Amino acid sequence: MEHGKTISLAFSDVVKSRLGGETLTLCYQCGTCASSCPVAKITPRFNPREVIKLSLLGEKDEVISGDAIWLCCSCFNCQERCPQKVEIADVIYALRNIALKKGYIPNIYSEFASALLNDGRIVKVSKFVENKRPTLGLPPLQPTGVDVLRKILSATGFDKLQQKKEETS
Amino acid sequence: MDQVKVGVFLSDCGKQLSEILDFNALTNYVKKVSGVVLVGRSSEFWRGKGLQFIVDAIKDGKINIVVVAESLPKLSEVNIVQAVENAGLNPYLVEVIDLKDHCAWPHRKTPSEATEKAKAMLLAAIERAKLLEPLEKLEFPVLKSVLVIGGGIAGMQAAVDLTDLGFEVHLVEKAPFLGGLAAQAGRFFPTDDCAICIQSPVSDVKTITHTSRKCVYRSGFSEISNLNILTNSRIVSMEGVPGNYKVTIEKKPRYVSDLKCVACDLCTAVCPVEAPDEYNAKLKTRKAIYMNVPNVHPPVYVIDESVCKFHDCAKCVEVCPTKAIELDQKSERITLNVGSIIVATGFQEFDSSVIKEYHYGDYPNVITNLELARMIDGFGPTGGVIARPSDRKPAKKIVMIQCVGSRDRRYNPYCSSICCMISLKHALSIKSAYPDTDITICYIDIRTTGRQHEDYYERAREMGIKFVKGRPTEISRDPETGRLIVDVEDALLRRFLELEADLVVLAPAMVPSEGTKELVQIGLEPLLDEDGFFKEYNAKLRPTETRLRGIYICGGATFPKDAPTTSLHAHSAAIKAAKFLTAGKIVKDQRTAVINEEYCGDCQFCPVICPYGAISLEPTSEEHFVARVSDLLCEGCGVCVGTCPLNAIELRHSRPNQMLAQMKALMSVNGTSKPLVLAICCSECGHTAVDSSGMAMMQYPANVRVMKVPCTGILQVHQFLEAFKAGAQGVMVVGCKSDGCHYEVGSQKAEKKVELARMLLKEYGIEPDRLEMFNMVFIEGNKFAEAAQTTTEKLEKLGSLQLMGGS
Numbered sequence: 010m011e012h013g014k015t016i017s018l019a020f021s022d023v024v025k026s027r028l029g030g031e032t033l034t035l036c037y038q039c040g041t042c043a044s045s046c047p048v049a050k051i052t053p054r055f056n057p058r059e060v061i062k063l064s065l066l067g068e069k070d071e072v073i074s075g076d077a078i079w080l081c082c083s084c085f086n087c088q089e090r091c092p093q094k095v096e097i098a099d100v101i102y103a104l105r106n107i108a109l110k111k112g113y114i115p116n117i118y119s120e121f122a123s124a125l126l127n128d129g130r131i132v133k134v135s136k137f138v139e140n141k142r143p144t145l146g147l148p149p150l151q152p153t154g155v156d157v158l159r160k161i162l163s164a165t166g167f168d169k170l171q172q173k174k175e176e177t178s
Numbered sequence: 179m180d181q182v183k184v185g186v187f188l189s190d191c192g193k194q195l196s197e198i199l200d201f202n203a204l205t206n207y208v209k210k211v212s213g214v215v216l217v218g219r220s221s222e223f224w225r226g227k228g229l230q231f232i233v234d235a236i237k238d239g240k241i242n243i244v245v246v247a248e249s250l251p252k253l254s255e256v257n258i259v260q261a262v263e264n265a266g267l268n269p270y271l272v273e274v275i276d277l278k279d280h281c282a283w284p285h286r287k288t289p290s291e292a293t294e295k296a297k298a299m300l301l302a303a304i305e306r307a308k309l310l311e312p313l314e315k316l317e318f319p320v321l322k323s324v325l326v327i328g329g330g331i332a333g334m335q336a337a338v339d340l341t342d343l344g345f346e347v348h349l350v351e352k353a354p355f356l357g358g359l360a361a362q363a364g365r366f367f368p369t370d371d372c373a374i375c376i377q378s379p380v381s382d383v384k385t386i387t388h389t390s391r392k393c394v395y396r397s398g399f400s401e402i403s404n405l406n407i408l409t410n411s412r413i414v415s416m417e418g419v420p421g422n423y424k425v426t427i428e429k430k431p432r433y434v435s436d437l438k439c440v441a442c443d444l445c446t447a448v449c450p451v452e453a454p455d456e457y458n459a460k461l462k463t464r465k466a467i468y469m470n471v472p473n474v475h476p477p478v479y480v481i482d483e484s485v486c487k488f489h490d491c492a493k494c495v496e497v498c499p500t501k502a503i504e505l506d507q508k509s510e511r512i513t514l515n516v517g518s519i520i521v522a523t524g525f526q527e528f529d530s531s532v533i534k535e536y537h538y539g540d541y542p543n544v545i546t547n548l549e550l551a552r553m554i555d556g557f558g559p560t561g562g563v564i565a566r567p568s569d570r571k572p573a574k575k576i577v578m579i580q581c582v583g584s585r586d587r588r589y590n591p592y593c594s595s596i597c598c599m600i601s602l603k604h605a606l607s608i609k610s611a612y613p614d615t616d617i618t619i620c621y622i623d624i625r626t627t628g629r630q631h632e633d634y635y636e637r638a639r640e641m642g643i644k645f646v647k648g649r650p651t652e653i654s655r656d657p658e659t660g661r662l663i664v665d666v667e668d669a670l671l672r673r674f675l676e677l678e679a680d681l682v683v684l685a686p687a688m689v690p691s692e693g694t695k696e697l698v699q700i701g702l703e704p705l706l707d708e709d710g711f712f713k714e715y716n717a718k719l720r721p722t723e724t725r726l727r728g729i730y731i732c733g734g735a736t737f738p739k740d741a742p743t744t745s746l747h748a749h750s751a752a753i754k755a756a757k758f759l760t761a762g763k764i765v766k767d768q769r770t771a772v773i774n775e776e777y778c779g780d781c782q783f784c785p786v787i788c789p790y791g792a793i794s795l796e797p798t799s800e801e802h803f804v805a806r807v808s809d810l811l812c813e814g815c816g817v818c819v820g821t822c823p824l825n826a827i828e829l830r831h832s833r834p835n836q837m838l839a840q841m842k843a844l845m846s847v848n849g850t851s852k853p854l855v856l857a858i859c860c861s862e863c864g865h866t867a868v869d870s871s872g873m874a875m876m877q878y879p880a881n882v883r884v885m886k887v888p889c890t891g892i893l894q895v896h897q898f899l900e901a902f903k904a905g906a907q908g909v910m911v912v913g914c915k916s917d918g919c920h921y922e923v924g925s926q927k928a929e930k931k932v933e934l935a936r937m938l939l940k941e942y943g944i945e946p947d948r949l950e951m952f953n954m955v956f957i958e959g960n961k962f963a964e965a966a967q968t969t970t971e972k973l974e975k976l977g978s979l980q981l982m983g984g985s
Contacts, residue, residue, distance in 0.1 A: 037585070039622040039649035040667040043674075049667075050674060058669060090535065090651055092586035 020067040027106060029099030036061045036095045042087030048080055055080035057087050057097050064104065073108035079115050109170055126168060129153025182308055185216040185241030186300065187232055189248045191278055192221045198282040200293045207297045211304050216241050224254030229261050236265040243271050245303045249278035268312035270831065273303045279872025280884055284963065291880035294849020298883060302843035309836045313768040318810050320421035321517035322759050325350065327413060328693055330358020331741060332733025332748040333522035334376050334399065339752035341405045342380045345759060348406045348514050350427055352693055354480040355409060355470050358524050362457060362548060364555035366741045367603045368630040373741065400475055408512070409476060416700045419810050420728030421764055425514045431507035433481035438502035441469065441477045445494035445503065453485045455559065459549040461567060462559035467494050471557045518728045518755045521712055522748065523693035525734035528583040528590060528686040535652040536582065536684060542567040543662055544653060544682045547600050554607055564608055564615065566680050568660065573681035574614065577664045578605065579650055580621040584687035592709060594738045597685040598625045602634040609641045618644040618677055620666050628740065646675060653682055688738035712736045722751035725789060725922060730755050769831045770812035771819060777826035778804045784818040784827060789922040793818060815921035816892025820931065832888055838900060844883040845905035852881035853907030853973040857966065860890045862920040863955045864912035870959030878966035891924025898935045898949055902981065908948045908973045910965060915953045925953060945976050
């Protein structure tokens with residue numbers, strides 16, 4: 010937090026109003042989540058306690074434009090051990106949704122989303138893989154039924170979010 | 179009853195009121211009301227000449243019902259009622275109202291409207307008074323004896339206080355020795371002296387000053403003639419009423435005669451049975467015949483019947499020089515009749531083994547604060563050495579973990595309040611004895627809020643004890659060295675630490691004791707809070723009373739407490755019990771609930787809803803029963819009245835006809851162009867909020883009329899409809915805060931009924947907004963004035979109420 014920066018305390022209310030974000034304000038910063046986190050142990054770029062603290066202080070820009078929230082691997086260790094029953098991983102999902110609405114999403118996630126809309130898979134299957142399969146005794150990959158999937162994704166508004174992202178980037 | 183002869187006495191409070199209200203108009207109005215035979219006017223009627231005037235009128239037989247308009251009725255009523263009783267009239271035939279704070283002052287800007295409202299208020303008081311019934315005062319006997327449950331420091335202190343005051347006291351402890359948790363704790367903060375000492379009783383004449391403290395074993399405690407100590411005993415059943423309880427106690431056999439044992443220790447030397455020593459947190463073993471430590475009370479050995487081989491061994495019998503061992507002792511039942519009960523069942527450590535990641539119970543070198551306390555104690559299992567239980571080698575690196583199961587919404591959401599101090603005390607004591615010990619305390623927040631408590635924190639830093647702000651996620655064990663590793667983030671450094679330790683000490687939450695849980699079985703469950711501790715009647719004013727008259731609580735049974743607070747609490751419970759017992763009787767009036775047996779019909783709602791357990795069901799035939807109210811237990815709230823679906827219950831002095839007459843009268847005179855509003859206020863917070871708005875001369879319109887009920891819980895849904903029928907355009911229900919109702923549940927019940935009535939109103943085509951519930955306390959007079967104002971404005975917008983049938 011830099012001196013003189015505007016702090017918007019209402020941000021914690023915004024997070025709380027989102028699905029998954031409801032338990033944010035229960036946090037008392039004991040750090041059980043951080044010491045439980047396999048990601049935080051290997052990179053200083055993500056610390057769940059810090060993400061929660063920044064959200065509580067209303068450091069909206071830092072939280073939603075940074076890459077920290079995208080580094081959570083959703084193992085739910087933190088959530089399992091949190092003594093205040095803060096649903097940390099779910100709060101992070103809520104933060105990701107807010108970030109996406111503002112157009113912040115790492116390219117890799119964006120690519121996953123496009124791939125999902127186009128092929129029904131989050132990873133594009135390369136010619137190499139397709140050729141390799143029979144040599145390992147695996148059957149050829151079946152079509153994914155992407156049409157049905159698109160309907161679902163359209164019903165949830167996922168496709169629009171993705172379009173918006175593509176427009177802004 | 180004789181012919182109704184109402185005397186109405188109008189005080190103008192030294193002409194304060196006559197400048198606003200037209201007293202001549204009021205006098206003329208009142209004179210014409212049927213039944214009124216005398217109207218008096220003076221500057222005051224609650225003392226002096228004014229009061230004498232009322233007394234003379236009664237003595238001369240001129241009047242037999244008294245209505246007084248006086249300021250501050252909550253004060254003046256006491257004097258008036260007493261004088262009326264002395265004059266020979268039943269004191270319950272008096273009605274006192276407040277024309278100053280409820281009328282003249284809040285409506286001083288609209289004097290003519292205020293005068294019209296005053297007429298309605300006087301008429302309501304007269305109509306109600308005419309329907310009042312004379313009531314008798316009831317007396318119930320109170321035995322001058324007390325049962326104290328729990329022989330820890332709280333129970334012992336309370337017992338000493340009460341015996342000093344001359345009451346007969348029975349002290350029941352379920353363990354074989356007194357002392358409770360304190361006896362195990364070793365030293366206490368903030369005095370740093372031993373836990374197990376009490377203030378000596380006045381019977382200890384050798385003590386130079388009676389304020390001196392003494393170890394229990396030499397305090398003379400056991401020689402107090404009016405104290406009956408029952409150890410190894412538990413409560414089996416409890417029945418009866420405040421002032422006269424019958425309690426059955428089971429006293430387990432000790433197998434050693436307390437009259438013969440000389441505590442010579444020969445028996446333990448020959449006893450071949452080893453058992454885990456629970457007193458020493460199972461860190462060592464003891465014999466089947468044992469004593470916790472040499473200085474316990476009673477100083478008599480006890481045989482652990484779960485492990486003793488009795489007659490198959492009997493080595494102790496052979497060796498005992500005084501023939502004190504009696505292997506054939508049987509348990510006995512003792513029945514006590516006591517007037518009052520003090521519950522002092524204490525607290526205990528939370529079972530840390532449920533937090534799997536800390537491996538308590540799994541790794542032997544993970545221990546709790548109580549276990550550490552036993553190690554620090556010179557009498558303890560290690561003789562004061564801090565050792566690893568796994569190999570008994572001294573522990574050089576110690577990590578302490580705070581808030582184990584406390585401030586944890588999965589187990590105990592509350593802060594146990596004493597564990598920070600316990601850990602600091604332990605850390606200091608270890609560091610002083612063994613300065614090369616490395617101690618780290620992992621904390622979420624350090625809480626040292628008492629006098630001298632911060633000194634402990636300061637000294638700990640001074641002595642090099644390390645603090646890590648973070649709650650560890652896990653304790654693991656190095657498979658090769660067996661050393662423990664505590665995985666924690668120091669949130670201030672934002673760094674992950676793996677703290678190596680010989681010994682990890684957990685600071686577990688403090689939870690309700692087993693003794694407390696056992697009392698649930700004898701019917702005290704309604705007194706527990708959501709965490710399982712005994713709940714005080716009122717945290718601020720009645721911290722050691724419960725809502726059951728005659729039953730008091732103190733010490734850790736109510737919440738984890740340090741020793742000074744426990745002491746304070748015990749003295750408080752003792753004085754409350756003494757106050758209750760001293761008079762030898764309970765005097766109550768009959769403003770209690772009464773059942774119309776003809777209507778009462780098998781539904782069981784009222785006994786469940788009554789916050790005081792005052793209603794029981796009595797069978798009338800094989801399949802039917804009828805509710806019965808105990809006048810002793812009934813506190814007169816009327817919540818049962820509001821709950822009865824058959825209108826089979828009435829509260830004396832707040833009967834439906836008395837309330838209806840009042841409502842009708844209040845709505846009979848308007849005098850304003852504004853819509854009439856009936857504000858039904860509870861006699862506790864709601865009515866005093868009206869007082870305070872008037873006292874502060876806050877202005878609200880005179881169309882708002884106040885009616886007092888004992889508690890809003892008495893109200894029935896149809897009464898709201900009656901209010902509208904009587905002419906109200908809107909109804910305000912004003913009660914205590916929903917979690918602060920003087921009768922526990924009344925305000926919440928009223929809220930539900932208002933909700934239901936609003937739904938019904940909608941069905942009838944009446945705007946539900948005409949009925950609203952408000953919660954306020956005395957200091958929120960402004961809130962009442964605002965609510966009265968906004969309700970009036972809201973009703974003006976709604977327009978006049980249209981009821982079927984015209985009115």
